[in-house]
Amino acid sequence: MIAADALVKRYGRKVVVDEIDFTVRPGHVTGFLGPNGAGKSTTMRMIVGLDQPTGGTVRVNGRLYHEHRAPLREVGVLLDAKAAHPGRSAYNHLRSIAATHGIGNARVREVLGLAGLDSVAGKRIGGFSLGMGQRLGIAAALLGDPATIILDEPVNGLDPEGVRWVRTLMKSLAEEGRTVLLSSHLMSEMAQTADHLIVIGRGKILADGPIGDVIGKGTKTVVKVRTRESQELMSALAAPGVGVALVADGSLEVSGMSAEEVALVASAAGIVLHEVAAVSGSLEDAYLALTAGDVEYRSSSAPRVGSSKMGENR
Structure with missing residues (x-):
């Protein structure tokens, strides 16, 4: 378990993490989300x-990290997959880490196999692709068979098979009762992997709860309707608190009514419906709504490719 209590980090006058409290519990995959500069990496x-910390505490399995006599056996972490000597082989890289905790070579070979790196165990890390480096970093995080795993952008550079492998691995580790904290900017992947979400923005916790609750609070559910009698249905649905909008694909989006209520109104008016379904917002929608006011680095409109100004600056 990971528990933060009034955790603060300042760099000079800049407050990066602003007195936050959160708990990452075992048995779940907890997603850690936030815009660039939100304080995620500093927190990890x-x-x-x-x-x-400038103030407060954060404990792993009941202790501060430096209080653990064998930290690799308590928490496995991947923060930077490039943090490996390029001249070493994958096998020797893991052996050097394992030696600090008395972990045997059999475990080194085991995690290499788990990460799918058996065939390149003797190759130098400097020749690895980004995805291979990510796999090696995850293997290193698992060396000590830790109860807590922290991974920052673990699917970065992985192909679809690798992404699925990470997803399955994280879920299986959580099912074993381990604590899993996972940071990623890929909302679609987080939606398939995480059970619980912590969202941070400008050093403050913006949301902390089951993924379904976070999506539900950050988005609205609408009823999508298809019919050849759109105008008639819009008139039939007109009522206080009910919103009806005609969207680009010709369907209607109804808010303030359930799908069943819309169907009953249409039936009473003799209107034939070709589709009626409740549509919930996505994790991406909820995330963008939550962090709309907390994006520190916001892009301006992109210049037109081939513009005269770009040409003048060449």
Whole structure:
């Protein structure tokens, strides 16, 4: 378990993490989301002792990270897949880490196999692709068979098979009763992997709850309707608190009514419906709504390719 209590991190006058409280519990995959500059990486670094809090505490399995006598057996972490000597082989890289905790070579070979790196175990890391480096970083995080796993952008650079492997691995680790904290900017992947979400923006916790609750609070459910009698249905649905909009594909979106209520109104008016379904918002919709006011680095409109201004600056 990971527990943060009034956790603060300042760099000079800049507050990066602003007195946050959260708990990452075992048995779940917890997604850690937030815009660039929100404080995610700093928080994860404080969890594993790479940055010291300005105030508050964060404990892993009941202790501060530096209090664990064998931290690799308590928490496995991937924060930077490039943090490996390029001249070493994958096998020797993991052996050097394992040696610090008395972990045998059999476990090194086991995690190499788990990560699908058996065939390249003797190759130098400097020749690895981004995805292979990610697999090696995950293998290193699992070396000590830890109860807690923290992975930052673990699917970065992975092909579809690798993405599915990470997804399945995270779920299986959680099912074993481990604590899994997973950071990613891929909303579609997070929606398939996480059970629980913590959303941070400008150093503050914006949401903390089951993924369904976070999506439900951050989006609205509408009823999508298809009919050849759109105008007649719009008139029949007109009522206080009910919104009806005609969308680009010719369907109607109804808010303030359930799908069953819409169907009953249409039936009473003799209107034939070709489709009626409740449509919930996505995790991406909820995330963008939650963080709309907390994006620190916001892009301006992109210049037109081949514009005269771009040409003048060449």
